[in-house]
Amino acid sequence: MLNRLQRQSHFPAKGLSKQKASSNTRREFLKTVTTTAVVSSMPLIVPRSVFGANAPSNRINVGVIGLGTRGLPDMKLFLENKDVQVRAICDVNRASNGYRDETTVMGLTPALKVANEHYAARQRSGTYQGVDATGDFREIIGRDDIDAVAIVTPDHWHAVMTIMAAKAGKDIFCQKPLTLTIQDGQEMIRAVRKQQRILQTGSQWRSNARVRFACELVRNGYIGQLKTIRTTIALNNKQGPGPGWQPMPVPEGFDYPMWLGPAPQASYHKDRCIYKYRFLLDYSGGQITNIGGHAIDIAQLGNNTERTGPIEVEGMEATWPPRGSLFTTALTSKFRALYANGVELICESIPPYFSIRFEGTEGWVEFANRELKTSPESLASVELKPDDFRLPAPNPTRTIANPGHFYADHIRNFLDCVKSREEPIEPVEVGHRSASICHLGNIALKRMKRLEWDPQAERFVGDETANSMLSRPRRTDWNA
Ligand SMILES: NC(=O)c1ccc[n+]([C@@H]2O[C@H](COP(=O)([O-])OP(=O)(O)OC[C@H]3O[C@@H](n4cnc5c(N)ncnc54)[C@H](O)[C@@H]3O)[C@@H](O)[C@H]2O)c1
Numbered sequence: 001m002l003n004r005l006q007r008q009s010h011f012p013a014k015g016l017s018k019q020k021a022s023s024n025t026r027r028e029f030l031k032t033v034t035t036t037a038v039v040s041s042m043p044l045i046v047p048r049s050v051f052g053a054n055a056p057s058n059r060i061n062v063g064v065i066g067l068g069t070r071g072l073p074d075m076k077l078f079l080e081n082k083d084v085q086v087r088a089i090c091d092v093n094r095a096s097n098g099y100r101d102e103t104t105v106m107g108l109t110p111a112l113k114v115a116n117e118h119y120a121a122r123q124r125s126g127t128y129q130g131v132d133a134t135g136d137f138r139e140i141i142g143r144d145d146i147d148a149v150a151i152v153t154p155d156h157w158h159a160v161m162t163i164m165a166a167k168a169g170k171d172i173f174c175q176k177p178l179t180l181t182i183q184d185g186q187e188m189i190r191a192v193r194k195q196q197r198i199l200q201t202g203s204q205w206r207s208n209a210r211v212r213f214a215c216e217l218v219r220n221g222y223i224g225q226l227k228t229i230r231t232t233i234a235l236n237n238k239q240g241p242g243p244g245w246q247p248m249p250v251p252e253g254f255d256y257p258m259w260l261g262p263a264p265q266a267s268y269h270k271d272r273c274i275y276k277y278r279f280l281l282d283y284s285g286g287q288i289t290n291i292g293g294h295a296i297d298i299a300q301l302g303n304n305t306e307r308t309g310p311i312e313v314e315g316m317e318a319t320w321p322p323r324g325s326l327f328t329t330a331l332t333s334k335f336r337a338l339y340a341n342g343v344e345l346i347c348e349s350i351p352p353y354f355s356i357r358f359e360g361t362e363g364w365v366e367f368a369n370r371e372l373k374t375s376p377e378s379l380a381s382v383e384l385k386p387d388d389f390r391l392p393a394p395n396p397t398r399t400i401a402n403p404g405h406f407y408a409d410h411i412r413n414f415l416d417c418v419k420s421r422e423e424p425i426e427p428v429e430v431g432h433r434s435a436s437i438c439h440l441g442n443i444a445l446k447r448m449k450r451l452e453w454d455p456q457a458e459r460f461v462g463d464e465t466a467n468s469m470l471s472r473p474r475r476t477d478w479n480a
Helices: 023-034 070-079 107-119 136-142 156-168 180-194 209-219 256-260 286-290 292-302 376-382 407-421 428-447
Strands: 058-065 084-090 132-134 148-151 170-173 199-201 226-233 312-319 332-338 344-348 354-360 362-368 371-375 450-455 460-462
Touching: 023 156, 058 354, 058 407, 070 084, 070 107, 070 132, 070 148, 070 407, 070 428, 084 107, 084 136, 107 132, 132 136, 132 170, 136 148, 148 156, 148 407, 156 170, 156 180, 156 362, 156 371, 170 407, 199 428, 209 292, 209 354, 209 362, 209 371, 226 286, 226 292, 286 292, 286 332, 286 428, 292 344, 292 428, 344 362, 344 428, 371 376
Parallel strands: 058 084, 058 148, 084 132, 148 170, 170 199, 226 344
Antiparallel strands: 226 354, 312 332, 312 450, 332 344, 354 362, 362 371, 450 460
């Protein structure tokens, strides 16, 4: 499927079939749309007389879905790109606190203000009301004028939204962890590849120059033969109510059924939703998927196993909230995984917040607290040889001494790929495999035994209980 920009012939349709975009797309989606909460709207006026790379008709029209802790900063990073027009935003929460802390108000209305003010500052009139806002993401996905979506919602929505967006011909920036389950990832890959979409996974640390250099040292053998990868993930940074917790009334301006979406029906409690959903297995996987979405992602990059997984996984230690608590993910955890190349990965919920250490037969390299350390120390200043393997850089001007705004670079890489149709830094298969190892870790902690994993079939060998945890039923409205 060609995107709007390709149909206008401003950008090459590299590697794509000549298949025409379905003219039914918008109509089909609008059939299912419930027209709720449209806060503002302005007809699309494209001044065709204006030419140039950033002319309105050449810009990548973006819709941002989810405007919370990460979504609001993500939207700002999209806004900073002159060849992007944020046309529409979506959140089921009109505005509330409880995001970063009890006083930070985020959600749809504050984000709309930020976006409109950003564009107003560039108008001679100093006013702009052109960004549309909605509480129903299907309105964004159903629009013909939107080229790409950023999905920054809790993890239980990533698959449904990605699959629907891909089917509607949108390119997708989807936050990490890419999936809630391993089956989610398999379905996302099918949809993205069938529709020839670009998908960038939001694990931005792999776009950091220091991380990339660490992985290049490992992959070029500067620490000898890689033996062990140690990752640390943070302890839970939030508390939830214990046994006997009581449901709360749903606050005004919060579309709770649409927040739950494909997840099981459950009574409302504020600690179920904003930010803290991370600690309920129905929506996420605790710090293993939250921080593992970065640390384990880097392990995969350094180990050159980005498109596969381990052959064995074993839960070693776990503590859990008391039965009946709202939170259900592990409070503390430790698991190990073994790869076919003999490398062992150990993931443990101990400080620092997130770190990764590659240990080889001749030295080690560690990325922790944003810094790079090596043994021997001289490794840190090694100049890679011309014929050494290099990882793709989202911004070649960054160095290990000055990694710069690598998150902005990660988003820029997505935008460049929307235009070039090249593979981004973290395509769907790679994001799926990184998230898969986090899910395998969580399953291993539940089983607390050594499990054999077939990374090709993506099944456990001889443990049907573990295999039953590879997918979750979605509520019927959301079988994408
Ligand atoms: N890359 C990073 O460093 C990074 C950092 C933080 C979060 N994240 C990821 O971003 C995602 C969101 O996390 P967060 O911390 O921002 O959570 P959050 O709870 O603070 O924000 C999520 C937002 O999505 C909204 N939402 C929920 N269901 C929706 C729906 N159906 N339609 C539209 N909006 C909906 C919520 O109302 C909320 O405003 C997660 O996948 C998380 O792992 C990534």
